[in-house]
Amino acid sequence: MTAPLVDMRADPRLKAGSGFMYGTAWKEDETRRLVGLALAAGFRAIDTANQRKHYDEAAVGDALSDAYASGLVRREDVLLQTKFTHRRGQDHRLPYDPKAPISTQVRQSFESSLGHLRTSTIDSYVLHGPSTKTGLAPEDMEAWRAMEELHAGGSVRALGVSNVTRAQLALLLERASVPPSVVQNRCYASTRWDGDVRALCRERGIVYQGFSLLTANRREAAHPALRAIAARVGATPAQLIFRFALDVGMVPLTGTTDREHMKADLAVTGLALDADDVRVIESIGLP
Secondary structure (H helix, E strand, O other), X not given: OOOOOOXXXXXXXXXXXXXXXXXXXXXXXXXXXXXXXXXXXXXXXXXXXXXXXXXXXXXXXXXXXXXXXXXXXXXXXXXXXXXXXXXXXXXXXXXXXXXXXXXXXXXXXXXXXXXXXXXXXXXXXEEOOOOOOOOOOHHHHHHHHXXXXXXXXXXXXXXXEEOOOHHHHHHHHHHOOOOOOEEEEEXXXXXXXXXXXXXXXXXXXXXXXXXXXXXXXXHHHOOHHHHHHHXXXXXXXXXXXXXXXXXOOEEEEEXXXXXXXXXXXXXXXXXXXXXXHHHHHHOOOOO
16 A cells, blocks of 8 residues: 655645644635635635535635735645535535436536636545445445546545544555545544544554534633643633644644634744643543
């Protein structure tokens, strides 16, 4: 089996955005404005999906077009990540023919994404979750093979998978010709911040992207031990969680809709945690 395609952590565009991705889910009519704000604030990695149920990928493309036209950024300055979403994760606004074979659905969705995002290449193309809670169904592997073909054709730099368990990831690594370079999961402190999946990612050189780091961990963000560390290092609890995520090797996603919070998130590169701080935060959600 070949090595993962790219080390996303080494991508200069991600480094330019302080190691963060800006997540565009659930923005609806505000998507264009908020992606524009994020780019202006300094984010250089954008995550979206061709899933109109939760994303407006076309509006992300509008914001990018605005930024290119104004001279704020060029296409090559921005790392673009989008996703193929199975039928069960969609509403009626489908980017493909639901009666077509899965491989055709992937190609149709991908071509639609290229049009939405005004680009000829996608930096990271992600399977937006397996179609079953356990294992991998035949349609998952059919989708992955179609994604591998897109990579072989040169229109995709890296492949990834989202909303995956450790067992599913291990199975995909066994079966894939082109292994995933990226895993994107909702990250709960109660599971040691998705520790089992992160461990396999470290072992196999896969970049782990964590989302819902704040919204999934509101109780932990209010924990006295975490707040004590935040006060000592001069950070908000949100900044502390993001700094911790970066320190343990995650690429954190933030979907904040506030300009000042965008700036505060990117400013965590100026924070420093010691090893004891990291250990405390890593175990803070455990019983």
